[in-house]
Amino acid sequence: xxxxxxxxxxxxxxxxxxxxxxxxxxxxxxxxxxxxxxxxxxxxxxxxxxxxxxxxxxxxxxxxxxxxxxxxxxxxxxxxxxxxxxxxxxxxxxxxxxxxxxxxxxxxxxxxxxxxxxxxxxxxxxxxxxxxxxxxxxxxxxxxxxxxxxxxxxxxxxxxxxxxxxxxxxxxxxxxxxxxxxxxxxxxxxxxxxxxxxxxxxxxxxxxxxxxxxxxxxxxxxxxxxxxxxxxxxxxxxxxxxxxxxxxxxxxxxxxxxxxxxxxxxxxxxxxxxxxxxxxxxxxxxxxxxxxxxxxxxxxxxxxxxxxxxxxxxxxxxxxxxxxxxxxxxxxxxxxxxxxxxxxxxxxxxxxxxxxxxxxxxxxxxxxxxxxxxxxxxxxxxxxxxxxxxxxxxxxxxxxxx
Amino acid sequence: xxxxxxxxxxxxxxxxxxxxxxxxxxxxxxxxxxxxxxxxxxxxxxxxxxxxxxxxxxxxxxxxxxxxxxxxxxxxxxxxxxxxxxxxxxxxxxxxxxxxxxxxxxxxxxxxxxxxxxxxxxxxxxxxxxxxxxxxxxxxxxxxxxxxxxxxxxxxxxxxxxxxxxxxxxxxxxxxxxxxxxxxxxxxxxxxxxxxxxxxxxxxxxxxxxxxxxxxxxxxxxxxxxxxxxxxxxxxxxxxxxxxxxxxxxxxxxxxxxxxxxxxxxxxxxxxxxxxxxxxxxxxxxxxxxxxxxxxxxxxxxxxxxxxxxxxxxxxxxxxxxxxxxxxxxxxxxxxxxxxxxxxxxxxxxxxxxxxxxxxxxxxxxxxxxxxxxxxxxxxxxxxxxxxxxxxxxxxxxxxxx
Numbered sequence: 001x002x003x004x005x006x007x008x009x010x011x012x013x014x015x016x017x018x019x020x021x022x023x024x025x026x027x028x029x030x031x032x033x034x035x036x037x038x039x040x041x042x043x044x045x046x047x048x049x050x051x052x053x054x055x056x057x058x059x060x061x062x063x064x065x066x067x068x069x070x071x072x073x074x075x076x077x078x079x080x081x082x083x084x085x086x087x088x089x090x091x092x093x094x095x096x097x098x099x100x101x102x103x104x105x106x107x108x109x110x111x112x113x114x115x116x117x118x119x120x121x122x123x124x125x126x127x128x129x130x131x132x133x134x135x136x137x138x139x140x141x142x143x144x145x146x147x148x149x150x151x152x153x154x155x156x157x158x159x160x161x162x163x164x165x166x167x168x169x170x171x172x173x174x175x176x177x178x179x180x181x182x183x184x185x186x187x188x189x190x191x192x193x194x195x196x197x198x199x200x201x202x203x204x205x206x207x208x209x210x211x212x213x214x215x216x217x218x219x220x221x222x223x224x225x226x227x228x229x230x231x232x233x234x235x236x237x238x239x240x241x242x243x244x245x246x247x248x249x250x251x252x253x254x255x256x257x258x259x260x261x262x263x264x265x266x267x268x269x270x271x272x273x274x275x276x277x278x279x280x281x282x283x284x285x286x287x288x289x290x291x292x293x294x295x296x297x298x299x300x301x302x303x304x305x306x307x308x309x310x311x312x313x314x315x316x317x318x319x320x321x322x323x324x325x326x327x328x329x330x331x332x333x334x335x336x337x338x339x340x341x342x343x344x345x346x347x348x349x350x351x352x353x354x355x356x357x358x359x360x361x362x363x364x365x366x367x368x369x370x371x372x373x374x375x376x377x378x379x380x381x382x383x384x385x386x387x388x389x390x391x392x393x394x395x396x397x398x399x400x401x402x
Numbered sequence: 403x404x405x406x407x408x409x410x411x412x413x414x415x416x417x418x419x420x421x422x423x424x425x426x427x428x429x430x431x432x433x434x435x436x437x438x439x440x441x442x443x444x445x446x447x448x449x450x451x452x453x454x455x456x457x458x459x460x461x462x463x464x465x466x467x468x469x470x471x472x473x474x475x476x477x478x479x480x481x482x483x484x485x486x487x488x489x490x491x492x493x494x495x496x497x498x499x500x501x502x503x504x505x506x507x508x509x510x511x512x513x514x515x516x517x518x519x520x521x522x523x524x525x526x527x528x529x530x531x532x533x534x535x536x537x538x539x540x541x542x543x544x545x546x547x548x549x550x551x552x553x554x555x556x557x558x559x560x561x562x563x564x565x566x567x568x569x570x571x572x573x574x575x576x577x578x579x580x581x582x583x584x585x586x587x588x589x590x591x592x593x594x595x596x597x598x599x600x601x602x603x604x605x606x607x608x609x610x611x612x613x614x615x616x617x618x619x620x621x622x623x624x625x626x627x628x629x630x631x632x633x634x635x636x637x638x639x640x641x642x643x644x645x646x647x648x649x650x651x652x653x654x655x656x657x658x659x660x661x662x663x664x665x666x667x668x669x670x671x672x673x674x675x676x677x678x679x680x681x682x683x684x685x686x687x688x689x690x691x692x693x694x695x696x697x698x699x700x701x702x703x704x705x706x707x708x709x710x711x712x713x714x715x716x717x718x719x720x721x722x723x724x725x726x727x728x729x730x731x732x733x734x735x736x737x738x739x740x741x742x743x744x745x746x747x748x749x750x751x752x753x754x755x756x757x758x759x760x761x762x763x764x765x766x767x768x769x770x771x772x773x774x775x776x777x778x779x780x781x782x783x784x785x786x787x788x789x790x791x792x793x794x795x796x797x798x799x800x801x802x803x804x
Contacts (some may be wrong), residue, residue: 025587029606076583078594096594130767150804151610152773155603155697159769163588181478186565192480192498201557204431208553295557325754352727365532367561371554399801402552
């Protein structure tokens with residue numbers, strides 16, 4: 001049995017970012033940028049007014065001065081002439097400052113009298129003018145590859161005049177759930193059968209992490225059936241098997257995949273829940289991750305190993321959920337030789353401290369309880385018992401669409 | 403001018419959750435549940451083994467006892483007979499415990515000798531058996547309406563045998579950007595024109611919040627054009643206008659919408675950036691939110707008002723981003739009468755404290771800077787200057803796909 005850290009290192013090592021594709025900017029939200037976004041223009045493209053008012057020559061303005069109104073400059077309709085001595089031009093927010101003008105007299109500081117505008121105070125040079133390129137200059141690098149694009153990034157790319165972006169395609173993850181006993185929801189359930197919760201749960205997790213799940217048909221506990229289904233996953237970025245990775249006679253995935261050229265890397269991790277995690281690659285080079293069939297174990301393993309793998313395949317700089325600190329509301333017992341991941345609730349103390357409390361019962365068959373958990377308390381192998389008030393490392397589960 | 407809080411209250415007051423639709427479970431991730439999920443079966447559906455081993459009668463087991471192997475119970479293939487005195491049945495994880503057996507002797511504690519199984523220790527009653535309904539009982543309510551479904555919820559609904567769920571449909575938000583000066587990225591830009599960043603940025607924000615953006619064609623600064631475009635938004639859950647909500651002569655949205663029966667609620671808020679925020683409803687009852695044309699102002703207003711509105715329309719219990727506390731890394735000046743929202747970076751201090759530092763320049767024309775911000779520092783009207791080390795309220799921008 002290897003450690004969680006070593007397992008993660010070995011799972012991530014062979015993974016490289018998937019290829020790229022071009023998407024319309026309107027479809028790029030949430031995608032991972034693959035090519036830097038370079039400004040195609042200055043923003044603003046010219047000196048523009050930041051306010052509604054009058055474009056003036058600062059030297060002409062003093063309280064009581066009357067300026068001659070010679071035209072108007074709404075946004076999108078620049079004034080073609082020049083503002084001479086004693087003249088002004090009506091201007092609106094976002095409009096180009098006309099030649100000759102060097103300041104904006106805001107309308108609150110001006111009185112209009114026919115074709116004259118009376119300033120009630122001085123308009124200092126440069127006041128209320130947004131300089132060309134103040135936000136960014138043409139050719140500046142605005143967004144770097146590896147960034148998962150948020151709404152504001154879409155705004156920046158739009159302002160930089162990019163109708164399309166180059167992003168990583170979504171990593172395609174094939175899901176192969178095995179077992180004579182499982183059926184998808186609503187399908188006939190045989191004697192001793194159960195409804196498969198893993199396939200759809202993990203497909204959702206893959207979507208949450210920006211991947212594209214490909215649900216292979218459920219495979220019965222049969223070498224040929226498993227092999228044939230696995231071959232259908234050729235060309236996907238990873239084959240994820242569910243169940244059958246343990247030691248029982250009916251755990252056929254390893255044998256079935258051996259016929260597909262499986263090179264096994266490891267198949268047991270010193271962790272709980274989730275000991276029987278398998279890793280390897282097929283003859284084609286396709287990475288294989290074999291999750292335990294128990295849904296709680298499968299989910300915890302996915303948080304620890306699949307999310308980082310998806311991050312690596314997606315080309316983001318990060319590597320999935322990062323531990324943060326929290327304070328125990330209640331003590332926890334000593335741990336054995338397997339890294340433990342206690343399902344827990346979070347709260348915030350009066351002084352703003354993040355508090356965490358493990359559920360009293362940690363049975364790995366309790367999916368409902370896992371769904372209620374807001375965090376996993378990380379308990380390293382051999383960790384001593386800890387009293388209430390001790391600081392522990394946790395993985396938050398409440399912010400990833402999990 | 404009204405306060406931010408009053409504006410939010412008035413925007414939210416008339417909003418009710420949108421209607422519902424049925425989606426396949428595989429498509430329900432990220433959607434808001436509209437009808438509770440009730441378990442359609444017990445989980446597990448019967449007493450099942452938690453381990454690979456032998457189903458036994460506890461009373462028969464003692465170190466050295468030989469048990470007669472009478473059959474096998476793989477998962478999905480229940481053993482039809484009964485385990486009598488001195489007998490055992492080979493069993494695998496997840497398989498139904500046969501009648502007569504009351505304990506599982508795990509395979510590590512047993513030696514097989516032909517048709518005999520020798521126990522190396524006692525197997526206490528109930529050991530390694532997952533009781534029927536241990537996770538949940540048929541008819542228990544597993545997921546409540548209003549929940550935004552994460553991957554684990556999908557797993558729970560699958561385990562409860564639901565192939566479909568009833569969710570809120572995505573709130574449809576029509577986006578109407580106005581201005582003679584704006585063009586979408588890659589389209590011809592006229593003299594004094596700029597590329598519109600708001601439409602696509604806000605469409606992305608609406609998606610991030612689970613809504614469905616409907617991008618109306620850009621409208622020129624013309625009453626009829628704006629009115630005709632707005633009429634195309636009939637039936638949407640909200641009309642979002644962008645630009646033209648200020649006081650200038652060329653801010654036509656209010657006048658144009660007056661012809662559509664606009665009842666104005668308010669159109670100025672004591673805040674920065676974003677003073678000219680308009681709210682009202684059309685003759686049809688359709689809510690209208692008018693965002694400022696400045697992208698930084700539009701985005702900040704969207705975080706403060708549009709996200710809560712989308713949460714309300716989506717039927718989630720929450721109301722959008724919630725302020726949290728952070729400690730100033732650098733002092734901030736006194737504030738005037740308008741609530742301010744300083745763009746800022748976050749970091750974590752050595753003791754785990756969340757630290758925040760405002761960008762030195764807060765110009766509302768700097769979209770690039772807004773995209774780099776990780777938080778908004780909330781500065782109430784009339785707030786005194788604060789030194790480094792003071793605690794402030796912030797809105798985090800780093801966790802909403804913003």
